[in-house]
Amino acid sequence: MVKYILQRVGYMIITLFIVASLTFFLMKLIPGSPFNNFEKLNEVQRNILLDKYGLNDPVPVQYYNYMVNMVKGDLGISFQFDNTPVTELIANRIGPSAQLGLQAMIFGSLLGILLGVIAALKQNTWVDYGATFIAVVGKSVPSFIFAGLMQYYISVKLGWLPVMLWKGPEYTILPTIALAMFPISIAARFMRTEMIDVLGSDYITLARAKGASRFQISVKHALRNALIPVVTVLGPLAVSLMTGSLVIEQIFGIPGLGEQFVKSISMNDYPVIMGTNILFAVLFVVVILIVDILYGIIDPRIRISGGKAK
């Protein structure tokens, strides 16, 4: 187990190094200048500006400085947002993103598990078909489509909830639901398959023979065992939530990381793009690592050496 974790951490560091280098060199290739009215400045002014941000150094020196500073936790200074350090800019925005992501994750997986269990218990009835239909739609349709349609029908037409912005709990409802559609459908599908599998096993028959009630069987015996494999999908789910949050934050005007990222892209603000990029990469990699390790701990039947870790 220790060897496995060390190996995974090793891969993680290689991956992050590649992401950081890739980000740096690709950003160097981007056409266009990050500064407004750069063409109108004279030679001296340009040099002052370039010197200030270290852009006059040879590329290898810039690369070295960038890597060293990054390891120290310094991601540079934003070109656009009043010279704010990128770290500070990002730190202010983690709150809303984390809240939205967690809410969507918890709400999505709980509702999905519930749907999946109900569908499995009522297999081949209209309840089951309904749940399957929701799962297919939720898995296929991109979250920003849900977001747009809900924004229009629920907020604009019916006026039940605020259309956008981030000012209180009621503002979080629509973005959470839009973002949670994917977790709901994945958890429901997975849970249904697992539950049906578990319900057919011998120990369920034994429990039934001992006279345990239907509720007891489904909750105490079946659910607990069926839940284990669901942990595997948590990693991909978290990743999809991060991708989804980019657009959802954009649509609902939520001051989170994703919105910052999209804004920096349109403003050519290199240090912020690089910083957010690397933060996203770290989050992705760490989440997947944690999920893989958790899976090994939760289910002793899975031997890491034999099982293929995703």
Place this chain on the structure above:
Amino acid sequence: MSNKEITISKDMFAPAHIDPSKSEKISKTSLNFWQDSWLRVRKNKGAVVSLVILVIMIIMAFVGPLITPYAYDDQNTKHNNLPPRIQGLENVDWLPFDGTLTRRNGDVYNAYEVKKAEDSYYWFGTDNLGRDQFARVWKGTQVSLFIAFMAALIDMLIGVAYGAISGFIGGRTDGIMQRIIEVIVGIPNLIVVVLLMLVLKPGIIPIIIALTITGWTSMARVVRAQVLKFKGQEFVLAAKTLGAPNSSIIFKHMIPNMFGVIIINTMFSIPNAIFFEAFLSFIGLGLQEPHASLGTLVNSGFKSMIAFPYQMIIPSIMIALIMVCFNLVADGLRDALDPKMRD
């Protein structure tokens, strides 16, 4: 009961002819892999209906822009922001094709009368520059589908080649190639795609490149696993004994045996590509005007959602429909081609 027993007499029976040469005869016509799969796909109603809808949408993606009198990039600013209006359906109250809009205060007015465009019919309405949405939506569907199919095809080619080589050669080469894949899989594709789109100029080809650069890994893994499975089997040994070169063992003997797996994987990568294309367009890194894809249409529809909701709703429904259909067809194919691969 007893009555029946009486009426059955012995002379109603005749001895059966036992012909040993015919006992081994197969009465059912033999089916090849594809016919058999088709029989199984056909039983899955959702997949069949989705397939029909997809075929209709693909045909419409090419025919649609031709059957309206307006081209997808024709601007007519006098006719901007007109709601959908269809001949014949405009008098049906409960359908949204009557050419009316609702003001903020709840007034309903006929936009075609206000804009003095009574004799024009824009079936899906027009956008803020007066371009025909019907032509744009189908043109956009065409572009989105093209990007998705190309991305899936390239993923397939790279993935199959990489996986087959890695699995077939084995040993150290395999080890190195697998480590490379592991690192690539670790890099979140969102980041690579966004970075590449920043560097390359927006357009159809850069989007395809950005999508394929990380997209081929799952195919490579699946193909490698299959090659490893086949490597020890008799038919490969037989081919080797007969002196077949490695390339013909891979392409003539192994790959045809994994067509099912390859098709399933490709079918799942198509909706994925459609999603990423729409996603890129949505964050402003997709196609530029006047070109349209479903993603850019939804994105521009968002900007005028409150006043002209149809501009967002119609392309949204298109994306949703295409994605659901592709997923259902892919699910159906997976169940039919490879029952072991169910999730």
